[in-house]
Amino acid sequence: MSKTKELACDLCSLPVPPQGPHLVLGDRELVFCCEGCQGIWRMLNQGAAPAPADNKGRSS
Numbered sequence: 151m152s153k154t155k156e157l158a159c160d161l162c163s164l165p166v167p168p169q170g171p172h173l174v175l176g177d178r179e180l181v182f183c184c185e186g187c188q189g190i191w192r193m194l195n196q197g198a199a200p201a202p203a204d205n206k207g208r209s210s
């Protein structure tokens with residue numbers, strides 16, 4: 151079974167470890183090599199990424 155798919159970090163393009171952090175955006179799945187990259191990606195893409203739980207007190 152060679153089902154291992156090489157994933158590249160969506161931020162820095164480094165190889166992503168099997169348990170690397172990931173983020174699901176609708177039908178798209180982003181993967182990151184580390185929590186740091188995930189955090190930075192979130193910062194850069196606020197609005198696109200599902201807000202953690204921070205979004206609650208704000209009604210537009």
Ligand SMILES: [Zn+2]
Nearest residue numbers: 159162183187
């Ligand atoms: Zn990365």
